[in-house]
Amino acid sequence: MRRAEPPRTGDPERDRDADPESVARAIALRLLTDAPRSRAQIAEAMRRREVPDDVADRVLDRFTEVGLVDDAEYAAMLVRTRHQERHQSRRAIAVELRRKGVADEVAHEALEQIDGEDEASAARVLVRRKLASTRGLDPQVRARRTYAALGRRGYSPSLVATILREELAAESLDDDETGLPLPD
Structure with a gap:
């Protein structure tokens, strides 16, 4: 049996x-x-x-x-981390939220955490990093690489141009004060 x-x-x-x-x-x-x-x-x-x-x-x-799934909290957390840690733009984060299935109105509300000043500040950090890593290269190569790097993170070319111009000018002043030759 x-x-x-x-x-x-x-x-x-x-x-x-x-x-x-x-x-x-x-x-x-x-x-x-x-x-x-x-x-x-x-x-x-x-x-x-x-x-x-x-x-x-x-x-x-x-x-x-019961609060285990909360798209609004998820979107807010994703916006904070992507912007603060990876310095992504609002546009790049919005694309990621859409890809992850977060409703547009929920995403829009979460993206309000980032204002224009925050975005410019994050872009400035990235421009400085890129310029530091390309120091010694031709200025056009440096600019092109900076535009590409920030473009991949969703920053507008006009914002990148403004910050890049300011940072290159500041870099030139620093070089001039140290007695180092200025790039042509």
Whole structure:
């Protein structure tokens, strides 16, 4: 006579007989353990694992209700870190938020943390870094590399031009005061 097998235990994502709600919860919790995520990112992961949409919505609604999923807080955190640590522009951060599925109105509200002065200050930090790393190169090469580096971070060419002109002028004054030859 055969004994009944013990019930399956372990990860509901790997259990074919697991109820879809358990699978959805496991997916959401695993993703949120790694890093904060937007609702759309979690929903996409559930879709890839073939969790029915109504079950995914129910689980995501519950996670939102208890505060585990909060797109407004996620967007605000992403804006702060991308701007302060990586010195990205509002435009580059807006693109990233859209790609991560954050609603435009939520993204717009989060991006209000960055004003024009903050953006110019971050751009200035990047221009100074780029100029320091290209010191000794032809001025046109330095300018081109600076435009490219800041363009990849979403800064407008007019802002980059203004700051680059100011920083090159300050650099020339510094060189002149030290007695070093000025670049042509």
